[in-house]
Amino acid sequence: MNGSQALENAQRKADEQALMAAMHCAYARSFHSYFNQYILTDFERGYIVVDEGDYGALPQHLVDRIVDSVPSQILDMF
Numbered sequence: 582m583n584g585s586q587a588l589e590n591a592q593r594k595a596d597e598q599a600l601m602a603a604m605h606c607a608y609a610r611s612f613h614s615y616f617n618q619y620i621l622t623d624f625e626r627g628y629i630v631v632d633e634g635d636y637g638a639l640p641q642h643l644v645d646r647i648v649d650s651v652p653s654q655i656l657d658m659f
Contacts, residue, residue: 599627600648606630607651615653621646 600620607618607630616634621643623629628648633639639647 596627603628603630604649604651607649608654611651611654613655615655617653618651619643619647620649620651622648 603620607620610630610632611618614632614634616632619631619633619639621629621631623646631639631643636643
């Protein structure tokens with residue numbers, strides 16, 4: 582039982598690290614884009630970041646996988 586708990590904790594920690602990496606990527610991209618950045622679940626990589634401008638209106642199959650979003654941070658009002 583301890584082995585399965587340790588494995589579960591390791592998997593949870595890896596999942597949290599993958600989510601944090603995706604969040605950092607989304608925030609970094611948001612400063613250089615006019616579009617929102619969406620963090621989606623991905624079966625192979627854990628999480629991916631998608632720029633709304635790449636897809637226009639996101640298809641429903643991508644909307645269903647959204648975990649979080651980061652609004653655009655670009656300012657061009659000078």
